[in-house]
Amino acid sequence: MKTFILSAVTALGLSIGAAQAQAAAPEEVTIGYLNLVNAQLVTKSLGLVQKEMPGVKINYINVGGGGDMLRAIAGDQVDFGGLGNPPTAIGVTRGLPIQGIMVLNMLDYVEAMAVRTSANIKRLEDLKGKTIAAPFGSTTHYLLMKALNDEGIDPASMKIIDLRPNDIALAWFRGDIDAAWFWEPALGRVLEGDANLFMTSGMMTSRGYPTWDVGVVMNEFAEKYPDYVEKFVRAECKGIDFWLNNPAETAEIIAKELQLDLPDAARMMKGTEMVSCDEQLTAEYIGDSNKRGQFVDTLLSTSTFLFEQKRLPNVPSRETFENFLVPEYLESVVK
C-alpha cells in the first residue's frame, strides 16, 4: 500500500513536471515582419528562428506598415513585431503591452521621397498644391511632417494622402500623385520610371531625426517564455551577422524573398544599415541595462512631435521609454 501511494505521488509529480516543461515552450510563435528590406528576411529565409526553437510552429505574417503593425499588436495577433520609432512612440504612449528588445535596422535611403521628374520639384516649397502620399503613422509620414515643419511650410498648402507602399506605386503609375515618401521594394519600382530621389531618410538622420525599426515582443509572451525571447534575439542576431558578413548571398536571399532582380536587391540593401548585436548595446542605439542609449531621446522627440500634431494625447516621461527598452535579452545573447 505504501509503495502504491509513493508511486502514485511520484507519477503525479512527474506528470506535473511534464506539464510545467510543456508550459515553458509555446506551441506556436507568430512573428509580424514589416514589408521592408532588412535582415529579418534573411532570418526568415534561412529558418534561423525555427532552428532556435525546434518543435515550435513558427508563423510569419507580413505587415504593410507601422500603423497596421500597431493594430496587429493591439489585437494580440502577433508575439513578435517590428515598429519604426513613430509607431513605437504611439504604442508606448497608448500603453500597449510591449517591450523593445533589439534594433532591426537603421533607415537610410531604403526609405526616401520620390518626386515625379516631370513635375519639376526642386525644393520642398515646390510641393505646394501637389498631391503627396505617405503611409500615415509610419516613419516616413513622420519625416515628411518634420521636413515641412523645419522649413516652415504649412502641410495644408498641399494634399497629403494616406497610402500604403504598394498602393503608392499603383497611384504613381496612374499619375495620381506627384511625390511620395515611402520605402523599398515599392520605392524601387517607382524610381524606374519618371521619378527621382528627392530626399532620403538618411538625410534626415544627419539633420538630427534618425529613424529606425525596433523588434518588439508582447509583455505576456516575454513573461511566460523569457527563454524564447532570447532565442528569438539570438536568431535575429545570426541573421544580422549573416547580412554583414555575406553580402552576396544576402542579396540573393532578398531578391528571392521580394521577387526582385539581383542588382535591385543589392542596391536596396545598401540603403539599410544593419547594426551588429554587440554594437546595439552602445550609447548610440539601445544602450545597456545600466544606461539606455539614444533611442530614448529619439522616442521622446518623436512623441513630442506627434503630440504637437494632435496624434497623441500626452508625452510620456523619459522613464517610460527607458523601461520600454529591455537590453537584457541582447546582453545574454552577446555574452
Place this chain on the structure above:
Amino acid sequence: MAIDKKATPRAMSFDDGIPQRQMRMPPIIRKNIENGKYLSFLTVAAVLGTWFLVTGMGWANPLFLPSPISVWQSFVEVATIGYQGSTLIEHVATSLYRILTAFAAACLVGIPLGVMMGTSRSAHRVFNPIIEFYRPLPPLGLYTLLVMWLGIGESSKLALLFLAGLPGIIIATIQAVSDINPNYIRAARSLGASRWDLVREVYLPGSGPTILTGMRISLGFVYTVLVAAEIVAATAGIGWMIWDAAKFLMGDIVIMGLIVLGITGMALDLVLKLVGRIIMPWTKLKTL
C-alpha cells in the same frame, strides 16, 4: 409590435400588481407602455448602463473600450476643434455626399433595370450573369481593381459604394415586379393600356413597397463598405476618420465615429420610410 396589445397576457400588463402609481399616469403614456413602445429606450439604456458599468469598474482595457465619458469628450472636441483638419460636420458631410450620390445612382440605375428584368425575360437573361457574378465579390478585392481603373480620387470611392448598393435594389425590384397579380395586367391590357401605361399605372404602384424595402437594405450595404471606400487616399469622411484614428490607437474617436455613422444611417432609413409613406400611402409600413 402591432400584435402586442392582443397577444400580451393580462398578467403581464402594468396595471396588475402595482396599481396606484400607474393609474395616475396620463392615459397615452400608459397605453404606450402597455404596447411596449418604450422597450427600445430600455434597450438603449441597458447598453449604455452596461458600458458605464464595465468601464467604470475597470473590467475593460480603456485602449479598446474607452468610457462613455471620454467618447463624449472626443465627440465634443472633434465637433468643435476638428480631427486632422476637418470638423465632425465636414467629415459627416463628406461621407454623406459619397453615400447619397452613390445610393441615388444605384436607385436610378437599379430600379429601371429591375423593372426591365422583371418584365422581360430576355433582359433578365442579358443582365443576370453580371449581377450574380459580382454580387458576392468582397468589396476590398473589387476596390483594388476600381482603384487601378479609376484612380485614388473620388470616382473609385463612389463606384465602390454604387456597386455595393446596386444588386439589392435590382433583385428587390425584379421580385416586386414578378409578384404583381397577372390579373391586374390582363385587366389593364384589356382596357387598352400600352406598355408604358402598364409600367406607370400597374408595375410601379404595385411594386413600390417591395422596391422601398430593397432600397432600405441597399442603403445598409452602401454603409457597410464606407470605411473600405475611405481607406484609400481619403483625407476626410467618417470612415476615414475611424480608420485613421485606429492607426493612432484612438479608441474613443473610433467608437464615437461608429456611433455617429450609425445614427446617420438610422436617420436616412427613417427618411426613406417617411418618403415611402408620403408617396405610397397605400402601403402598410411600420414606422418606429
